[in-house]
Amino acid sequence: MSTRIKFCGITRPQDARLAVDLGIEAIGLVFTRRSQRFIGISQAREIRRMLPPFMMAVALFMDDDPGWIEEVIAGVQPDLLQFHGAEPGSFASSFSRRYVKAVPMASVDDAVAYVGLHPAASGFLLDSHALGALGGTGETFDWRRAPRLGRSTILAGGLTADNVAQAIALVRPYAVDVSSGIETAPGIKDPARMRRFVEAVRNADAAIGK
Numbered sequence: 466m467s468t469r470i471k472f473c474g475i476t477r478p479q480d481a482r483l484a485v486d487l488g489i490e491a492i493g494l495v496f497t498r499r500s501q502r503f504i505g506i507s508q509a510r511e512i513r514r515m516l517p518p519f520m521m522a523v524a525l526f527m528d529d530d531p532g533w534i535e536e537v538i539a540g541v542q543p544d545l546l547q548f549h550g551a552e553p554g555s556f557a558s559s560f561s562r563r564y565v566k567a568v569p570m571a572s573v574d575d576a577v578a579y580v581g582l583h584p585a586a587s588g589f590l591l592d593s594h595a596l597g598a599l600g601g602t603g604e605t606f607d608w609r610r611a612p613r614l615g616r617s618t619i620l621a622g623g624l625t626a627d628n629v630a631q632a633i634a635l636v637r638p639y640a641v642d643v644s645s646g647i648e649t650a651p652g653i654k655d656p657a658r659m660r661r662f663v664e665a666v667r668n669a670d671a672a673i674g675k
């Protein structure tokens with residue numbers, strides 16, 4: 466089973482188009498207003514419409530107001546929600562949509578216990594940031610701390626074309642998630658880096674017989 470790929474923090478149609486052409490599985494749209502990668506509903510809807518069947522639009526939130534989350538769901542129709550804050554499981558599952566919970570690895574000692582707080586989550590995005598801090602920083606964490614969660618493991622935080630092979634070999638994640646490692650500036654993706662990242666993941670899979 467090949468390693469799935471998600472490009473997070475997409476803000477421009479041309480970047481979404483290349484993501485489609487590269488055959489990756491998902492793009493992330495950031496709806497938390499504090500982010501430099503924030504995207505509004507009308508732009509997000511335009512990008513959402515460009516996605517072919519079986520490619521996901523993931524809506525990212527961080528301790529956002531439930532009214533805003535409902536507005537995004539109604540306006541964009543994301544396939545999956547992704548929560549990066551201190552949202553309890555009851556809150557995350559109250560939108561009747563599948564969701565992924567980010568695990569703030571800088572603040573979490575026992576990732577397995579943290580995961581247990583979200584029994585309804587479809588997956589867990591292991592990210593480098595601390596609880597309450599913004600993601601998309603380009604920082605890595607010690608991959609040896611990654612819990613073994615099988616198909617629920619999404620590895621994130623500081624991945625690039627240069628280090629993703631090592632990360633895949635060590636963690637064997639279901640999917641990898643990248644944002645700043647394929648950018649020239651926050652929210653501005655770089656076509657060459659996007660291509661190199663996908664190539665590096667494909668080569669890493671081949672090297673471990675995946």
Ligand SMILES: O=C(O)c1ccccc1NCC(=O)[C@H](O)[C@H](O)COP(=O)(O)O
Pocket residue numbers: 473474493495497500501502525526527549590592593598599600601602603604621622623624642643644645646
């Ligand atoms: O991207 C943001 O600005 C952001 C803001 C608040 C919470 C999460 C955010 N991003 C999450 C991601 O883009 C990724 O899931 C992940 O953190 C990877 O980022 P990077 O280290 O830049 O590859």
